[in-house]
Amino acid sequence: MELTPEEQDMAAGKYGKATQTAMEILVSLGEIYGAKRMIDITSVQIAGVSYANLNEPGLEWLEEMAEDGKVRVFTTLNPAGMDLEEWKKLAISEEFAENQIRVVEAFGKLGVITTCSCTPYLYGNLPHFGQHIAWSESSAVCYANSVLGARTNREGGPSALSAALVGRTPEYGFHLDENRKPEVKVDVKTKLEGTFQFGALGKVLGDRLGKKISYITGIPKASVEELKSFCASYATYGGVALFHMEGITPDRVDTIPSETTEVTEDDMKSAIADLTEDTEIDFISLGCPHASLAELEYIAKKLENKKVNPNKEIWITTARPTKQIADRMGFTKMIEDSGAKVAADTCCVVAPIKGRFHGLASDSAKMCYYGSGRNKFSVKLMSVDECIEEALK
């Protein structure tokens, strides 16, 4: 890979130890993937924030990097393992909270904006079409590449941090036109509605096509909320970083692939059935990916003047800025008066809740995947309305 004089200085340690390590990581990745050069990026989003995933060594590595490292571009964070202000409400242990706060402080010292959200595009980290970025949350990578038309590879935590410290990323993969072309056409032959159905479609396509870039037709409209649910699920089940959706996504597609596959109502039913176990529900999770303001408003109005079954717990996870506006609008109060909890900064995928619950209901196919795999819960995928009914009954 050809490096500019400034990049050579960074690699030689003239900009400090953290930047040198960052260059070492980026140059190795560039060489592995055949990049010819580094390119400037406009924003970074870093995953690997929950202490439950980092553990002590991961945290120590971040603290080492924070000794002399400072990000050179606008950088935000993925959800942490708890609400950073109201973690006691979520019954998080003191020990975990202390360590989680150390993680967030290390990122803060590095100059990272500690938003702690998996939907950075809703909270000020919003690239426009064609911008090069280095993001790591898989659902946000898929959303940024596909819905926004920005360009990013699926970064891991350390490589995203490295890109932030250097302000650049090696040019390979989804940064290049030739790697963004669709490989298979998908005809959706059934009507989709709501976040849970879009999530189920992500499972159908992820399971069937893996990482192949799809060109999806037959979806006349989709809301931001439906698309973020679809992106989360498609990235979870297929490892997908990019798709095209006719009439919705912005990348220009010159050649529609001849290989075609259909998605029928039966395919959808079978994906939903796969994520529907016969189980008693004691935990309901909404807000995966993080609930938008519109979703919080909808849920608040559904829960207003109602009472959640005291034997069940319901978390609505969202980003701090959304919660602050929800506080002002009275949505948080409407939700919490019912016994439900609004949890900011965190999500049920990365919070340390293994063993605390038995049966999980969610409108998110991604949440169902991690609920059953990582946390060993039985799961049920259902609509937002059904989730709320389940919480109340």
Add this chain to the structure above:
Amino acid sequence: MKLTGRKIYHGKTEGEALVTKDSISFYGGVDPETGIVVEKGHELEGVNTTDKILVFPTGKGSTVGSYVIYQMAKTGKGPKALILQECEAIVAVGCIISSIPCVDQIDVTQIKTGMNLTVDGDKGEVVIK
């Protein structure tokens, strides 16, 4: 016999080969506290990777895997070196942040478990003694 591949991370070491034909997911697939492979149905399920020269086709799974490699190395439970057919980002980043010598583009079918190897990360070389 000398096999030549590509440097992923520098450093020289020698030790005993532990070979698998299955790819490895470090996050969820290897217990960071013991170094033991825990993935159900994996060829190395129940086998300890600590202090071995781990030889496998490629990495897979969540990018959190890089931190798992780092945690193993920090606590002395990590492998001495990694040799792969084709390295990807998770393993590469894991080796770089953990300072574990790593070489790829090696014909791993030439190596059998129990062989004594020297690995030269700088030159991308593996010698079977």
